[in-house]
Amino acid sequence: MFNSLFKKTLTDILPKVRGKYLKNVPLSKHTWFGVGGPAEVMFIPEDLEDLSHFLLRRPYNVPICLIGGGSNLLIRDGGIPGVVIKLDSPYFRQIKVNENSITCFAGLKNIDLKKILLNEELGGLEFLCSIPGCIGGSIKTNAGCFGKCIKDVLLCATIVDGNGEVKEILPDDLQLSYRNSLFPDDWIIVSITLKTEKSTKEQINKILEEQKEYRIKNQPYNEKTAGSTFKNPEGLRAWELIKKSGCADLHIGGAKVSEKHCNFLINTGKASAADIETLGDTIVKKVKEQTSITLEWEVKKMGINK
Ligand SMILES: Cc1cc2nc3c(=O)[nH]c(=O)nc-3n(C[C@H](O)[C@H](O)[C@H](O)COP(=O)(O)OP(=O)(O)OC[C@H]3O[C@@H](n4cnc5c(N)ncnc54)[C@H](O)[C@@H]3O)c2cc1C
Incomplete structure (x- = not known):
């Protein structure tokens, strides 16, 4: 007692x-x-x-x-x-329009950029609107698609370190590369400033529509997924290796490989995290056996097993 x-x-x-x-x-x-x-x-x-x-x-x-x-x-x-x-309070969802750039706080959803880009007729960041998630996560993963990534448009960032110290930093300090960053683990991205270009509502809408169409056609849409599971090895495509290794229709428990894009794993509704991780690890093993290539997880695994 x-x-x-x-x-x-x-x-x-x-x-x-x-x-x-x-x-x-x-x-x-x-x-x-x-x-x-x-x-x-x-x-x-x-x-x-x-x-x-x-x-x-x-x-x-x-x-x-x-x-x-x-x-x-x-x-x-x-x-x-x-x-x-x-970072889910209104403070961390702020966005400020500057001349030729915008400053976005880390908790802002990428999709919420869309309204600002259209209202202010700012181009160059349409790719980011189509990537799920928030600004902070997009920096950590150097998110990108349609030939562009965060590294291409980043001007500067504000971070807070593990001791609570706030610092202004330059893009090079974040060491961004393909779906990766190498900044210290205890840095938290607070806000970033991204380069913009003058554009028109029509042009921005056209790009956004084309991107949406592409995703609906080529990737699972409205499914429980975390996007591409594995990084593309240099000069190769992860989905081709997965297909070639006979993994395109694998499933474990409630987790399966997407029929639309075999680098996406899907929770069909009742998957546990263990089902998804085991499915991913099985793919890594089979691809290694068949091609001698080791796929690297793009999805970040966190936490402990039950
Ligand atoms: C359907 C679908 C399609 C996708 N398509 C793409 C695509 O085309 N291109 C692409 O690059 N990705 C894609 N993704 C993956 C994902 O959307 C991106 O990686 C996204 O940028 C992750 O952002 P998030 O806020 O969800 O981060 P989370 O998934 O929550 O976290 C990702 C990492 O970022 C870290 N992190 C989060 N916030 C901060 C912060 N403020 N400071 C420091 N670290 C932080 C976390 O600790 C974690 O390590 C897709 C995902 C889905 C579900």
């Missing part, structure tokens, strides 16, 4: 913040795959000062990690111990 009366929970030892601490949050509701166990605590900071204060004052033995829109994540069934930070 004394034990339970005096036992401290994680939130008891976390610093006082103005944002929210939510306990035992099912992460399946925060990922496009629709799988994943709970976050022990989810922290939604009110603003940058609140986030910085948390980072400076938090107990250093408590693990922290960050999620964005959850469109590139496979969170395991046992969930994530410690604190999962999500």
Whole structure:
């Protein structure tokens, strides 16, 4: 009885913040795959000062990690111990239009850029509107499509480090490359400034429509997926290797390879994260056996098994 009366929970030892601490949050509701166990605590900071204060004052033995829109994540069934930070308050969804550039905060959904681009007649960022997820995650993964990626349009960024220190940085500091970045693990992207070009509503709409059509035709749409599962090895295409290795119709539990694009894995409705991970690992093994090439996961795996 004394034990339970005096036992401290994680939130008891976390610093006082103005944002929210939510306990035992099912992460399946925060990922496009629709799988994943709970976050022990989810922290939604009110603003940058609140986030910085948390980072400076938090107990250093408590693990922290960050999620964005959850469109590139496979969170395991046992969930994530410690604190999962999500930049989901209005402060982190701001967008500011400058001359020849826009500044987007990390929690802004990529798709919400669309309205601004059309209203302000700004081109050059249409590709980003078609990528699921938020700005912060798109920097981390150097997201790209239709021949363009974040690296091509990034002018500068603001980050906060693990000690709560806010820094302005240049693109080179993030070391962006194909679906990758090599900045320190404890850096959190707060906002980024992206280059824009003058355009017209008609031209922007035309590009957005063409991109949408392409995706509907070539990729699974309205499915529980996290996009391309594996990176394309240099000079090759992951989907071709998967097909060639006889993996195009593999399924495990409730997880299957998409019939439309075999580099996409699908949760058919009842998949566990373990089903999806086992399916992905099976593909890696078969492709290695058949082609001697080791596919690298593009989807980020987080958390612990059940
Ligand atoms: C249907 C579909 C199609 C897709 N098509 C494409 C495509 O064409 N091109 C492409 O590149 N990707 C594509 N993706 C993958 C995904 O949408 C992108 O990788 C996206 O940029 C991830 O953003 P997110 O906010 O969802 O990040 P999350 O998936 O939540 O997180 C991804 C990584 O970013 C980190 N992160 C998140 N926010 C921050 C931050 N503020 N600071 C530091 N790190 C952070 C997380 O810790 C994690 O490591 C697709 C996904 C789906 C479901």
